[in-house]
Every structure is written in structure tokens, then in C-alpha cells.
Amino acid sequence: MVERDAGTTEGKAGITRRRFTLGVLVASLLGAAGSVLTLLKVLSPEKQGGGYVTTIRPGDRLVYARGGETGVTVRASSMKVGDAVLVYPSSKASNPANLVQLIRLKETDLKPPTNIGLTDQGFVAYSAICTHLGCTVSWVENQKSPDASYTECFCHNSIFDPARGAKVMGGPAPIPLAQIGVKVTGEGALIFTSDFTGPIGPQV
Amino acid sequence: MIFKWFDERLEIEKFKAKFLRKTFPSHPTFLLGELALFSFITLVMTGVFLGFLYEPSTKMVSLFGAMVPAAYASVVRIDLLPMGLIVRRIHHWSAMLMIAAILAHLMRIYFSSAYRKPREINWLAGLGLWGLTMFAAFTGYLLPYSQFSVTATSIAYFISKSVPWVGDWMSRLLFAGEFPSEATVPRFFFMHVMLIPAALIGLIGLHLVILVKQKHTEPPANKNRKEAQGGKRLIGLPIWPEQGVISMSFYLFLLFVIVLVSTYIPLNPVETYGPPSPGTPVMRPDWYFLPIYGFLKLIPGDLSFSILGGKITPETIGGVIFPGFLVLVFASIPFLDRAKGPQPYMANPLRRPFMTSFGIAGGVFLCMDVVAGYIDVLHIAPQTMIIYTILATLAAGGISFALLRLYNGKRGNDVT
Numbered sequence: 136m137v138e139r140d141a142g143t144t145e146g147k148a149g150i151t152r153r154r155f156t157l158g159v160l161v162a163s164l165l166g167a168a169g170s171v172l173t174l175l176k177v178l179s180p181e182k183q184g185g186g187y188v189t190t191i192r193p194g195d196r197l198v199y200a201r202g203g204e205t206g207v208t209v210r211a212s213s214m215k216v217g218d219a220v221l222v223y224p225s226s227k228a229s230n231p232a233n234l235v236q237l238i239r240l241k242e243t244d245l246k247p248p249t250n251i252g253l254t255d256q257g258f259v260a261y262s263a264i265c266t267h268l269g270c271t272v273s274w275v276e277n278q279k280s281p282d283a284s285y286t287e288c289f290c291h292n293s294i295f296d297p298a299r300g301a302k303v304m305g306g307p308a309p310i311p312l313a314q315i316g317v318k319v320t321g322e323g324a325l326i327f328t329s330d331f332t333g334p335i336g337p338q339v
Numbered sequence: 340m341i342f343k344w345f346d347e348r349l350e351i352e353k354f355k356a357k358f359l360r361k362t363f364p365s366h367p368t369f370l371l372g373e374l375a376l377f378s379f380i381t382l383v384m385t386g387v388f389l390g391f392l393y394e395p396s397t398k399m400v401s402l403f404g405a406m407v408p409a410a411y412a413s414v415v416r417i418d419l420l421p422m423g424l425i426v427r428r429i430h431h432w433s434a435m436l437m438i439a440a441i442l443a444h445l446m447r448i449y450f451s452s453a454y455r456k457p458r459e460i461n462w463l464a465g466l467g468l469w470g471l472t473m474f475a476a477f478t479g480y481l482l483p484y485s486q487f488s489v490t491a492t493s494i495a496y497f498i499s500k501s502v503p504w505v506g507d508w509m510s511r512l513l514f515a516g517e518f519p520s521e522a523t524v525p526r527f528f529f530m531h532v533m534l535i536p537a538a539l540i541g542l543i544g545l546h547l548v549i550l551v552k553q554k555h556t557e558p559p560a561n562k563n564r565k566e567a568q569g570g571k572r573l574i575g576l577p578i579w580p581e582q583g584v585i586s587m588s589f590y591l592f593l594l595f596v597i598v599l600v601s602t603y604i605p606l607n608p609v610e611t612y613g614p615p616s617p618g619t620p621v622m623r624p625d626w627y628f629l630p631i632y633g634f635l636k637l638i639p640g641d642l643s644f645s646i647l648g649g650k651i652t653p654e655t656i657g658g659v660i661f662p663g664f665l666v667l668v669f670a671s672i673p674f675l676d677r678a679k680g681p682q683p684y685m686a687n688p689l690r691r692p693f694m695t696s697f698g699i700a701g702g703v704f705l706c707m708d709v710v711a712g713y714i715d716v717l718h719i720a721p722q723t724m725i726i727y728t729i730l731a732t733l734a735a736g737g738i739s740f741a742l743l744r745l746y747n748g749k750r751g752n753d754v755t
């Protein structure tokens with residue numbers, strides 16, 4: 136009997152049991168959705184010390200990034216025309232955004248859009264992080280004609296022209312690798328002289 | 340005695356009569372789903388073993404004098420244990436087999452049109468199982484934390500980041516912040532050994548319950564016999580003991596093959612790849628990711644634009660839109676190719692020229708994308724490969740359609 140009454144006293148009370156229950160349900164669903172959103176926010180932290188933010192500063196010395204000489208200062212005299220190596224700024228190897236490809240070309244081969252002012256004695260340097268999906272680029276050396284060597288990312292075969300500002304010659308990479316200034320010091324070592332000229336890493 | 344003790348409490352007799360006497364129609368291709376299920380069981384068993392020994396952390400530790408991530412060190416140590424390397428290979432080979440079995444199973448369903456009414460829901464559940472399994476394999480891939488793992492995961496990270504509008508948030512949710520960071524491996528470990536297997540078990544359960552409820556499709560050859568009997572019962576083998584014994588011998592045989600393969604054929608040799616280091620050699624993902632990998636190579640780099648504030652880049656097209664489109668096509672098949680009444684029998688693919696040639700064209704398209712993954716060794720330019728892909732797909736579809744029409748016309752069959 137009591138239940139029936141509740142249904143029929145609508146006019147007087149102004150609210151039925153069904154509407155009340157529905158209201159409570161909607162309110163709790165909204166609350167639940169709100170807390171789930173908060174949880175998702177907690178689960179997707181903004182920064183975890185990753186990402187591609189370079190910490191290279193002008194004046195940093197270039198050291199080998201791999202191989203038996205990892206960490207050793209790169210000597211200008213150890214690289215002939217057509218050579219390329221992966222380098223880090225010294226003691227900043229823990230940041231993958233600092234990985235740079237140092238290439239030695241014939242000075243006269245360097246053409247715009249390469250920033251010639253950022254090169255020295257044919258040494259030119261680009262970010263080594265592919266602008267497609269972030270693999271490290273490699274040097275495809277042409278022994279017979281060194282000026283036909285080029286930079287390629289082996290992940291999806293993006294090809295960059297090191298003599299022309301790392302312009303994309305083929306493949307899915309959307310933009311060139313950013314250039315960074317280098318210079319040979321009096322002692323024959325190499326140092327960085329600028330920031331990257333453009334964005335580094337995948338453009339997403 | 341013991342049986343009686345349990346029967347008095349659990350009514351096993353009743354379960355036996357109700358469930359174990361159910362009929363499982365026999366056709367060799369009906370074992371494909373079981374193949375996937377058995378591979379999963381193997382994965383769980385070997386996975387539990389690996390889980391006891393694996394360390395989900397990227398803290399640098401010393402291993403034979405070199406500093407490497409703890410996860411990598413623990414996998415190298417697993418490989419050095421008696422049988423450890425083999426268990427790891429069994430795990431990885433079974434993952435490959437599970438996905439292969441799912442694909443073969445899916446093809447069986449597709450070409451015999453078993454997805455039609457009333458089985459649309461189970462088709463979707465099956466697609467979900469396929470997706471979850473790929474996701475399981477993908478999260479498993481990172482765990483050894485070798486150079487290979489990190490490269491593959493990094494590519495996936497940037498792909499997920501390239502999803503328009505929500506990509507940034509989604510990638511942070513999936514990878515626990517930015518990748519690479521020390522938070523990713525623990526999150527992947529949890530998803531790989533707990534969340535995904537639990538979801539898989541739940542979805543497999545649903546898949547099987549629906550199967551039992553809706554009954555299996557039968558080979559068309561059963562039709563006459565069934566009508567002669569005038570019965571509605573399926574024709575086939577009872578689940579227990581006949582089908583059960585077949586399945587168990589099948590599983591044991593499968594285990595034998597997997598162990599044999601794992602003993603002699605290496606897979607994911609993490610010691611060869613080494614711990615993460617600068618420099619990315621030529622590396623290709625496991626075969627089931629090859630179509631996406633190949634497709635990524637075909638998108639020209641200057642193809643980017645933005646709509647409604649969402650940025651569409653070559654990464655988005657190759658890594659998000661392409662797989663998303665595939666999923667959409669797969670999911671909509673039972674709703675586009677509808678049947679009027681319930682379909683108790685497998686259809687004959689030769690009698691369905693359109694659906695069959697569409698399936699063949701789709702298969703050829705995916706295979707051409709796999710080939711596209713090898714354009715660097717084949718020395719084919721991406722543009723040329725795009726043309727080959729389109730031509731091969733159209734040719735495969737067109738030729739098979741024409742042949743099937745001809746075949747049915749000659750025999751005077753009506754086609755559907």
C-alpha cells in the first residue's frame with residue numbers, strides 16, 4: 136500500500152520515487168565519470184624526464200656516442216671527407232635528444248639550404264633523431280664517390296641529403312633534420328656553436 | 340568413489356549430460372580456433388614461468404661488468420638458466436602461432452560466411468580477441484628492453500602520439516608519460532601479464548559461451564543427412580570423450596612441434612641486439628606488424644595537413660588511419676553482407692564471387708604492404724610500390740571475380 140501511495144502522491148509531493156531514483160542515479164554516474172577522469176589524468180603524467188628536449192649548449196665538446204671510443208673527444212684530424220659519426224656533447228649522453236650526426240664533406244659541396252655559417256672545414260652536423268618516428272639515422276657511405284654518400288633512417292627508409300641542409304630526398308620523413316653549428320678548435324677538437332636550427336625528433 | 344563424492348556436491352553427472360554431450364561438428368578448419376586457444380594456454384604457462392624471473396625495471400645494473408637495464412639483465416639471466424632460453428622461445432613462438440591461428444580462423448569464418456546472422460556479435464568478439472592479442476604481443480616486446488625492444492616501442496609511441504586530438508594524452512596514458520622513461524616498463528609489464536591476459540580470458544569465455552548458445556556452423560554436407568533425420572541436432576562428435584580426446588591429442592602434438600621449433604630456431608636473440616644504444620640498424624617487426632610497417636614506408640613525407648585543429652601527418656596516415664580503416668572494414672562486414680534468416684551451414688566460397696574475390700583482394704593488399712616493408716632490399720621506389728600495390732590488389736580481385744562468375748555460369752549455379 137505504501138508503495139502505491141508514493142506513486143500517486145505525485146501532485147502533493149512534487150516528486151515521484153522513480154524520478155528521485157533516476158536523479159540519484161544520474162548524479163552518481165556523473166560523479167563516477169568525474170572520478171574516472173581524474174584517475175585517467177593521474178595515470179597520464181605530463182613529464183617523466185623523457186621526450187626530445189635538447190640540453191646541448193654552445194661550447195660543448197663533441198664526443199663519440201658509440202663504439203669502442205664512446206665518450207672520447209672527436210678529433211677533426213681523425214675524420215676524412217665522406218666520414219660520419221654519431222656524437223654527443225661531452226657528459227650529456229643520457230639525453231637521447233642530444234644525439235647528433237657529425238659529417239665531413241668537401242667544403243665546396245655544401246649548398247643551401249645548408250647554413251654554411253654553422254659549418255667549419257666541411258664539418259656539418261645534424262640532429263640524428265629521424266623526424267619520422269624517432270629512430271637514429273645512419274650514414275650510407277659510398278666508398279667510390281664520397282660525395283654520393285647520404286644519411287638514411289633504416290626504419291622506414293627516409294633519405295636526407297647532408298650537403299643540402301638534410302633535405303628529405305625520399306621516404307616518409309616530413310621535415311629535414313635540424314642543423315646545429317660546429318667548429319674546430321685550436322687543439323683540433325670540435326665544439327658546438329649554436330642551438331638546433333629547427334625542431335628535432337618526430338613532428339607529432 | 341571420488342567421483343561420487345564430487346558428484347553429490349557439484350552435480351557433475353548433470354553437467355556431463357548437459358554440456359559434455361554437446362555436439363562439435365567436424366571439419367578440419369574448425370580446429371583453427373582451438374589452435375589459437377591452445378597457443379594461449381601455452382603462453383600463460385610459459386609466461387608464468389618467465390614472470391617469476393623477469394624484473395620489470397630499467398634501473399642500470401651491472402651484468403658481467405657492463406651497466407645494462409635490469410630488465411635486460413634479467414632476460415639474459417633467464418636465457419642462461421637450464422631450459423630458460425627454450426621457455427622464452429616457446430613463449431615467443433606461441434605468440435606468433437596464436438596470431439597466425441587467429442588470422443587463419445578469421446579467414447575460415449570469412450570465406451565460409453559464418454559471420455552472418457546470428458553470429459555478428461561473435462565476429463566482433465573475435466576481432467576484439469585479435470586486437471588484444473596483438474596488443475599483448477606488442478607490450479611483451481618491450482619487456483626484454485633490448486635495443487630492438489626500445490626502437491620498436493619508440494616507433495609505436497610516436498604513432499600513438501600522432502593520433503589527432505587525443506594522441507598526446509593517449510600516449511602518456513599508455514606509456515606512463517613520455518617514452519623512453521623509467522615508468523614505461525612497469526606499466527607495460529602490468530598490462531602484459533595481468534590486464535591483457537585477464538581481458539583475453541574474459542573475451543575468450545564470452546566467445547565460447549556465444550558459440551555454444553548459437554551452435555557451430557555445420558559443413559553443408561550435413562544438410563541432407565540432417566533433413567533425412569528430421570532433427571535439429573548438430574551432426575558431429577560429442578564434446579566428451581570423442582572431440583575432447585581429438586583436441587587433447589591435437590594440443591599435445593602442437594606442444595611437440597612448438598618445443599621442437601623452439602629448440603632449434605632462435606627468435607628475438609636479445610644478446611645479439613644488446614641493451615639500448617644509439618644507432619638504429621635495419622630492423623623489422625614481427626611478421627604480424629609487417630603490413631603496418633610496410634604501409635608506413637609508402638606514405639610520402641610531404642603529405643600532411645590539419646583539419647579542425649587535429650594534425651594529420653604521414654605517421655598518422657600510416658600508423659593510425661590505415662589500421663583504423665582496416666578495423667572498420669573488418670567490423671562492418673557482417674552488417675553489410677547480411678543474411679535474411681539464421682545461417683546454420685557454412686557457405687561455399689565458390690558460390691559467393693563478390694565476397695570471395697573481395698577477401699582475396701584484401702589479402703593480396705595486405706601481402707603487398709608486407710612486400711612494401713622490404714623496398715629497401717628490393718630497391719623499389721615508394722611511388723612505384725604504391726602503383727604495384729594498387730595494380731596487384733585490383734588484378735587479384737578482378738581476376739578471381741571473373742573466374743568465379745565464369746565457373747558458376749558454366750555450372751548454372753545461382754550465386755549470392
Ligand code: HEM
Pocket residue numbers: 379382383385386387389390393414427430431433434435437438472473475476477479480481482483531532536606607
Ligand atoms: C598470462 C599470460 C602471460 C604472461 C604471464 C606473460 C609474461 C611475459 C613475460 C614475463 C615476458 C618477459 C620475458 C621475456 O621477454 O622473455 C613476456 C614476453 C613476451 N610475451 Fe608474454 N606473457 C603472457 C601472455 C602473452 C600473450 C597472450 C602474448 C601474445 C600473443 C605474449 C607475447 C609476448 C612476447 C612477444 C614477448 C617477448 C618475448 C621475447 O623476449 O622474445 N605474451 N611475457
Ligand code: FES
Pocket residue numbers: 265266267268269270288289290291292293306307308
Ligand atoms: S623513423 Fe625514420 S623513417 Fe620512420
